[in-house]
Amino acid sequence: MLQIAPSILSADFGALREAVQGVSADADLLHVDVMDGRFVPNITMGPQVVEAVRKATDLPLDVHMMIVEPDRYLSDFRQAGADMISVHVEACPHLERTIDQIHQLGALAGAAINPATPVEMLVDILPELDYVLIMSVNPGFGGQKFWPRALEKLARVRDLRGARERPLIEVDGGINAETASQAVAHGAEILVAGSYVFGAEDPKARIQILRQS
Numbered sequence: 001m002l003q004i005a006p007s008i009l010s011a012d013f014g015a016l017r018e019a020v021q022g023v024s025a026d027a028d029l030l031h032v033d034v035m036d037g038r039f040v041p042n043i044t045m046g047p048q049v050v051e052a053v054r055k056a057t058d059l060p061l062d063v064h065m066m067i068v069e070p071d072r073y074l075s076d077f078r079q080a081g082a083d084m085i086s087v088h089v090e091a092c093p094h095l096e097r098t099i100d101q102i103h104q105l106g107a108l109a110g111a112a113i114n115p116a117t118p119v120e121m122l123v124d125i126l127p128e129l130d131y132v133l134i135m136s137v138n139p140g141f142g143g144q145k146f147w148p149r150a151l152e153k154l155a156r157v158r159d160l161r162g163a164r165e166r167p168l169i170e171v172d173g174g175i176n177a178e179t180a181s182q183a184v185a186h187g188a189e190i191l192v193a194g195s196y197v198f199g200a201e202d203p204k205a206r207i208q209i210l211r212q213s
């Protein structure tokens with residue numbers, strides 16, 4: 001079943017609780033973008049914000065760590081309420097150990113990859129992953145244009161997975177009604193959408209449109 005994960009990066013931070021509660025009945029997950037100004041050229045939120053969001057909703061929290069040395073913060077984010085944690089392959093020299101740590105903390109573990117990183121980097125770790133996050137923009141900011149070659153990458157992960165049910169395939173960046181349909185046709189099972197959902201007057205309606213992809 002297709003899962004829709006609104007990204008709070010594009011929500012009104014002055015009214016974050018209301019924004020989160022406004023989508024809680026319609027979304028499947030809530031996506032939280034953690035950026036450190038080093039792995040990506042932007043700084044966003046830390047465990048305190050995750051804790052606040054945790055109190056505002058029962059939705060599973062999907063925390064996307066765009067930081068260097070994510071191992072140092074896994075436990076803090078888990079304690080703050082993260083249910084799913086993805087780390088970037090490009091930031092993890094010992095990815096297997098990092099994925100194992102996420103599992104030991106009791107969360108689902110995902111590996112995220114930038115547009116320029118081939119999905120084949122994941123071949124040997126694939127059976128240990130709960131999900132793969134394919135970036136369809138260069139990470140760092142919301143509101144960017146979908147990178148069409150991400151579609152081939154989605155299809156390649158689906159091929160690599162073969163007959164197994166896991167890892168689930170998540171796509172993140174530039175998702176709207178049109179790109180959502182294309183992504184789903186190429187294997188996406190979790191759609192992250194920030195500006196398309198929270199930039200709209202009626203975020204719930206946008207979630208319903210994505211669900212029809």
Ligand SMILES: O=C(CO)[C@@H](O)[C@H](O)COP(=O)(O)O
Pocket residue numbers: 007009010031033064137138139140141142143144172173174175192193194195196
């Ligand atoms: O991880 C990121 C950006 O680095 C995303 O999760 C964005 O929040 C998606 O925003 P839109 O492209 O949907 O506006």
Ligand SMILES: [Fe+2]
Pocket residue numbers: 007031032033064172192
């Ligand atoms: Fe993200």
